[in-house]
Amino acid sequence: MTVRDPLTGLTGFTDIKTPLAEIEQPPFEIPRTVPKLRYFLQAALALEFLTIPPYLTAMYTIKPGANQEAWYALRAVVLEEMLHMTLVANMLNAVGGKPVVADPRFVTDYPAKLPYAKEQVPIALRGFGREAIRTGLWIERPEKMEDLPRTGKEPDPRGWTSIGQFYATIREGMRRLAEKQPDLFDGDLTRQVGPEDFYNSGGRAFPVTDLASALKAIELISEQGEGVPGSIYNPDERLFGQANELAHYFRFMEVHEERRYGPLDTPASGPTGPALPIDWTAAYRIDPQAKVADYPPDSEVRLAAEHFNQVYARLLWLLDRSFNGEPKQLQAAIPVMLELRDLAAQLYANPHPDPARAAKGVHASATFEITQAELLAAKKQLDTGAGATALLASLA
Amino acid sequence: MSPARDLDGHRYDVIVVGAGWAGSLVAKRLGSQGWRVLVLEAGTTTLDTWPGHLDAMNTFYSSLIKVPNAPYRANTAAPSPSVLDTVPHKGVHRYQSVGYLVQEGPLPYGTDYLRAGGGTGMHWLGLTPRMLPQDFKVRTEFGYGRDWPIGYDDLQHWYCEAEREIGVAGDAAEQTREIGLPFPEGYVFPMHEIPSSYVDRVMAEHLDGKTVVDPGTDEPVELRVVNTPHGRNSTPNQAYDGGRGFRPQDAVGLPNYGERCVGNASCTPICPVQAKYNPLKTQAQWSRKVTLIDRAVVSRVLVADNGRVTGVEYQAYDDPATPVATTRTVEADVVVVAAHAIESARLLLASELANSSDQVGRNLMDHPVMLAWGLMPHQVGPFRGPGSTSAFERFRMGESRKEHAPWRLVIANWGWTWAAGSPGSDVAEMLGIPETPFQQRKKALYGVPLRERLGDRIGRQIAFQFELEQDAQPGNRVTIDRRHRDALGNCRPILSYDLSDHVKKGMQAAMGVSHQIFDLLGAEERTAYQADAPSYFEYEGTGYAFNGAGHGCGTHVMGDDRRTSVVDQWQRSWDHANLYLVGCGSMPSIGTSNPSLTMSALALRSVERIHQDLTELHRPLVLRPAPAPEYAHPTEARP
Amino acid sequence: MTTGVPLTAGPLANAALPDAPPPAPPATEIDRFVALSVALTGFDAFELQGTGMAGFYLKTVVEQVGRRPYDALRKAMEQVGFDPEKLQGDVDQDLARAVTHLWYLGVWPPLSAEVHAQLQRQVANDAFTAAPEAYVQGLVWRTFHGHPQGAKAPGFGTWAAPPPGEPELPRPGEPARHHDGTTGGTR
């Protein structure tokens, strides 16, 4: 398939031949009941999570020591996506919902279709390269504000056109519901993840306890990605008193264009600052559609790829628990992410087990596949207190 | 020469010499009070950018021996000592100093400091224990060393302030319970404690509640593993500051990148994520009133006939590799020398200042570190987390101090890295590779047996650091001699260093305690002091060796008598009322606490006094019938 | 402001690149080097390849001792059925030591003085870290489930957890908590 990017005018993604997986999207309407709102927020959770594996893949396929600016850009974006997930979970908990994470339906297959968009943009697990960065540009692209769904008797036939529009719709739904229902945000406070449990570069989590904090969360999520409207910066300075920082889209744009934004640059000007040389070859080449099943059974790569997915399943459980009444578990999630980093790096450094593909310079992949069996095994492991996790969750 | 650095003729309210730890704190506070502060830094300031930090990381990765100064680039204009400079030698002494420091004493001062923006605090380990109330009066209470002119209570407020500036993580209630430290009512540290390591937990499991006998006094001492306060990020304590919580400072040079300690286990020499406090984090908070000039080696403090200092002379250079400098001067109302204990003394001696007491450079102290190491019967997970997270604290206090020097018994988390150069030395040993190419090679172990033997050996490594209090001795001193100069022509520090019998008795007792602890642990003790080690000495028939801790103190001690001390309790020179000497050099005794927290408390306390001095100086002139005598020392003028 | 902050550590970032040109040796040669290294180090091919250093180390070895002595070592290893214990001859033995040392620590060690002379090496017989990344990828840390000091940090508080196979222990001063699960950790 070929996709033309209306912003850059570039066509790309011609390498993806298989049909794209789609995550479940709510109907194109403003949520008018609390259960509907919860459904929307659960969909938002899945949306935030969808972006993390592609970014991690791009980051960990960069060869050690190379392209450090791109590496740090991706790292910052991943951490902010984690924060977004956490804030969405806080909103969902605030309105009495129960976030679902450790469920095979929560995790999409890749390549997936970019949700809330008309175009068929494949979100694939790509090694670091222009296409990977372009995928990020698609995910984070700033929108001129599209119309919200119309409220009428008939369903609005137009359908979603952007992620920004999706969040604006949630915001509108929350606003209207809060007017009618003053206790909308009266969810159990102990389920909220606070700054004690999540602080890092990229802001700190805050509890959602009323409409104001919910709106702040939505604003943060949209603007860390796309920028404060009309600007290339994210809202951290205003919201957290942190240093002025580029929004995700513009960070990716810098890498893509191999040039930095200057102090006077705007979204329209593009980056005109100093050059930012990227070595596109200093990355492991991988198959963007790799699956565990591609690797011969019992091969070292197969075992490692499976092991990776088991640890990934453990991460899902920790997130699930963090968002369901045990916020301290979030501390245990970070070491698991770092463990995933090391396991993934080993995979990417290994040649593809198929000699023909290895000869073409293709390397093995972490596939981020999750099955029910893996989730069950991971849960059992956690319940017996495996590794650092039980202990970490008891700290502080 | 960039015009910005040509300050000839400029005048500031305050000049701070040294953009290290103490200097950065002083500049921050004075700057935010509105004073125009000039900070002159001898070294380069590349570490406050992210590329500079990454460069240091790569230099560290590449270095063969990962000593504290390994990540930092050499600078011939402002040289720094290295721990590799003291080498074995067969001569009058067993050692020779081949680097920047000239050493002439019986024993080596075997440690370093860093002359670059941020100073030695770039590679400190990050432990911030307070001193004990009894540490301030060792002469009166225990009959050795020197007393302070002030006590713990005078510092209480400033300790709290220092803990805020550094962002200390710890458990204040435990510090009171186990060590008896008084805190203000309801006080908590800015952050929750850094989790105790698995090694600590193993120690606690085997040793908590057990007793050992102090061979120096025959008294039993109870063992208890106590978590150490740290200057590194953990979880902010929401209860801090009356419920306002605490916001840790980000990394320097990369916006919004700052995180909790992630366990890189390289705090000394460099923390990759900057979870550990370093003075550049304080510099990042400087107001616009503070100007920093780097590559400016202060060579003299200038003084007028009336005894007041007028400013400083400094050597501005461009290229740290080719030391060619231009000499310049700059003036100020107050000069603060904060160049590190040894360098501050060197500068005063070179300026021929502040020394009517003849104490400048004397009373040099460190915490001599006696290492003890061994193998546990099982895996303990070493080389993880900060260098140390806990200690046994009971040996720091009490009547035994009359008999021998006290110590802090620090539990090391990094196996034998300091004691024996692990894990590199283990690999070499098992491959049969000797120290030099000329020695006979042994049979090597390979394959799975090699992997397993190494894992078994390294994973069981434990080590203790007995960090002893060193008492102030006038003979332990820094001097200068025109024959020993550096590339810019500045006199290099000449050290004469030794351990008193009080300290040696402490080592003797510590060794006895060490044996008992290895027994209680069921561990195999591997401690061995080589007779050709630079610091090797014998005491009452037994051989010992020790390392430096990097805690240089006591070269411009404070006191309440101008005849016997260099500065007053405000760290103000007795001889020059507008000259402050700020740093560990002011400490007349150092207890068994790593000194930088106490140093910071003292520095912040001095800022209050400097602020008062400046305010008085700048007060509009009012004619009075009988003017007070000019330039008398303020504390004498106001008894 | 993030704009204008250059993030590269300049030339060193490039020095860190394990396989910058001149062209890396063809894959099969790397495979053979890895096979030999498996026998020397006790780590399997996946783990060795997983460091990303195989090609760079091969290049380093050849640069240090020359093509022929390296080929000789390889043949000798084949002849002894990849059992390095059976290697004869000072040169082969010392090269085997050096290759193993390189994998374990990222450091090329000095050879014995005789072997150095025998090989007529044109380079100094000094130890050096092959590349910043070589230190980070040292195998020694894996032998005890650790990580290199200053890299691959495992996360806040992980140092409090037991190494694989050891029991959980309470923090000092706390009553013991019991559970009997196996420990997680890396392969």
Ligand SMILES: Cc1cc2nc3c(=O)[nH]c(=O)nc-3n(C[C@H](O)[C@H](O)[C@H](O)COP(=O)(O)OP(=O)(O)OC[C@H]3O[C@@H](n4cnc5c(N)ncnc54)[C@H](O)[C@@H]3O)c2cc1C
């Ligand atoms: C390996 C190691 C580990 C340590 N760990 C700990 C610990 O865990 N806990 C603890 O409390 N302490 C620790 N310390 C001690 C701590 O680092 C020092 O106490 C502290 O840095 C001293 O601060 P300072 O400001 O006096 O000196 P520095 O921090 O050294 O700063 C002095 C500054 O002055 C500059 N300077 C020097 N000469 C001149 C000149 N002529 N002109 C202009 N500028 C000049 C220097 O370049 C430097 O920037 C450790 C030290 C070492 C070496």
Ligand code: SF4
């Ligand atoms: S353990 Fe690591 S992350 Fe923590 S302070 Fe030390 S170096 Fe920094």
